[in-house]
Amino acid sequence: MKKQDGFDLTKALSFLLVFIAMAMIIGVGFLVPTVRSLNKQSILLEVETRSYNAVKEKYDEESRRLNTLKKENETALTAITTTFDAKLFQKTTQSGVKTFQIQKIDESTEGPYSFVNYGVSMTVQNPKAIFDFLDNIGRSGSLIQIVTPITISTANNGDIIASFYLKAITTELASEKSDKRSAKIGGGH
Amino acid sequence: MISYSFKKARPKSLFKKDTKFWLAFVGISVGILVGLQIALVIKSKMIMDNIKTTRIEKDNLIKKTEMTIEEYETLKEHVAYAASINNSDTVLRESMKNLFEIVPDKITLSKVEMTTTTLSIFGTTPSRDIFNLQFAPALKSIFTKSETSFVRGDSGNSRFISINYIEQKDDESTADTAVVEPKEALSSKERKSTGKKGH
Numbered sequence: 512m513k514k515q516d517g518f519d520l521t522k523a524l525s526f527l528l529v530f531i532a533m534a535m536i537i538g539v540g541f542l543v544p545t546v547r548s549l550n551k552q553s554i555l556l557e558v559e560t561r562s563y564n565a566v567k568e569k570y571d572e573e574s575r576r577l578n579t580l581k582k583e584n585e586t587a588l589t590a591i592t593t594t595f596d597a598k599l600f601q602k603t604t605q606s607g608v609k610t611f612q613i614q615k616i617d618e619s620t621e622g623p624y625s626f627v628n629y630g631v632s633m634t635v636q637n638p639k640a641i642f643d644f645l646d647n648i649g650r651s652g653s654l655i656q657i658v659t660p661i662t663i664s665t666a667n668n669g670d671i672i673a674s675f676y677l678k679a680i681t682t683e684l685a686s687e688k689s690d691k692r693s694a695k696i697g698g699g700h
Numbered sequence: 701m702i703s704y705s706f707k708k709a710r711p712k713s714l715f716k717k718d719t720k721f722w723l724a725f726v727g728i729s730v731g732i733l734v735g736l737q738i739a740l741v742i743k744s745k746m747i748m749d750n751i752k753t754t755r756i757e758k759d760n761l762i763k764k765t766e767m768t769i770e771e772y773e774t775l776k777e778h779v780a781y782a783a784s785i786n787n788s789d790t791v792l793r794e795s796m797k798n799l800f801e802i803v804p805d806k807i808t809l810s811k812v813e814m815t816t817t818t819l820s821i822f823g824t825t826p827s828r829d830i831f832n833l834q835f836a837p838a839l840k841s842i843f844t845k846s847e848t849s850f851v852r853g854d855s856g857n858s859r860f861i862s863i864n865y866i867e868q869k870d871d872e873s874t875a876d877t878a879v880v881e882p883k884e885a886l887s888s889k890e891r892k893s894t895g896k897k898g899h
Contacts, residue, residue: 519718526722530729537733545740552747559754566761573768580775587782588775623774624781638800645793649786656785657792664811664822680785682778 587654595653595679597629607640608633609670616676627679628658634670638663641673654680804834819843821862825850828858839864 581588597613616628635641641663648655658676666672715723796814803809807830811822821839825831828850839846843864850858 522718523722526726530726533726533730534733537730537737541737542733542740545737545744549740549744549747552744552751556747556751556754559751559758563754563758563761566758566765570761570765570768573765573772577768577772577775580772580779584775584779584782587779587786591778591782623778642793642797645789645796649789654782654785655789657789659792660813660815661792661796662811662813665809680781 590652590654591680591682593653594681595627595651595655597679600651607637607643608635610634613677623682625681627681629677629679630674631677632672632674634666634672636670638671641671648677656680802835802838804830806830807835817866819862819864819866821864822860824853824857824859826857828860831858831860835862842866 597615601611601613610633612632614630616630618625618627620626633641633644635644645657648657656678658678661673661675663671663673713720792814799812799814799819807823807825809821809823811820813820819839825835831848831850836846836848839862844867845865846862847864848860848862850860853859
């Protein structure tokens with residue numbers, strides 16, 4: 512016979528049994544698989560993070576290499592991407608030159624490069640002016656190749672007439688192409 | 701109202717005290733377990749999102765690395781090409797300067813034509829011997845083949861046409877100019893007499 516307010520062992524055991532059953536169901540059915548899955552995911556995240564760091568390191572190294580190349584060859588890269596301005600060139604190359612004519616002959620494209628050929632004819636008073644002129648070609652800011660045949664002859668009045676060809680070479684900035692593609696890919700780290 | 705009991709009437713709860721305790725115990729414990737499960741699921745989802753983001757960022761970074769490498773290679777080619785053009789121009793300029801330096805004082809040039817493989821020189825010389833002694837050796841030392849013809853002029857001078865050829869090697873595709881090196885071409889005696897530029 513049980514007491515009104517006393518400890519009911521049967522009830523206690525029943526509740527304990529119910530509690531153990533529910534805890535077992537929750538533990539074995541849900542908690543344990545979730546913890547296992549979480550462990551696997553943690554390992555996977557660690558692997559992915561390590562892989563990402565390796566890729567990031569490679570990217571940083573390549574970026575550094577590219578920037579160094581750009582920095583060391585700034586003049587050459589600027590020249591090869593600068594379009595040759597024949598009119599401006601004609602104006603800036605007058606020292607020691609009596610007459611100067613530059614005429615566009617043709618233009619072509621080969622691979623990434625665009626070529627514009629010019630015929631040049633000039634009259635000078637001494638050969639030094641020709642050499643000075645040829646030396647100054649490199650300072651025009653564009654990439655220009657002196658193309659043969661070069662003909663130097665003496666006129667009746669003693670002036671020297673020189674005629675030759677110039678090839679202006681340009682190409683599209685590689686970084687511009689890259690920037691366009693980067694914009695498509697989107698940000699990252 | 702008439703009362704038949706000595707005890708006062710009081711409200712009776714649905715569950716007994718110990719039942720309430722057990723129900724509360726089981727309820728709270730199950731609640732904690734369910735909460736733990738929910739927390740683990742949320743954490744799992746966060747890790748999965750993190751993995752997904754890391755993978756996307758890694759893929760982007762791989763693409764950017766490939767582009768950087770590609771850009772580096774392209775720029776390297778541009779730099780090499782620009783250097784070869786500048787080198788070619790320098791060689792040509794030096795060749796022209798050197799040509800004028802090796803012309804002896806007594807010989808006057810009237811026309812010079814320079815191509816990638818030939819150098820044609822037109823001019824006048826006081827005599828054939830002066831040309832052959834002072835100018836021809838320098839030309840012969842530079843060019844692989846040198847042919848000169850003379851015509852006697854009115855004033856006693858000889859007009860000459862010298863055509864000089866240089867063999868272009870296949871592997872020297874960038875150096876498309878005839879290189880004239882005065883140091884090799886000239887003897888010390890001849891070098892002294894190259895003050896005047898012939899034209």
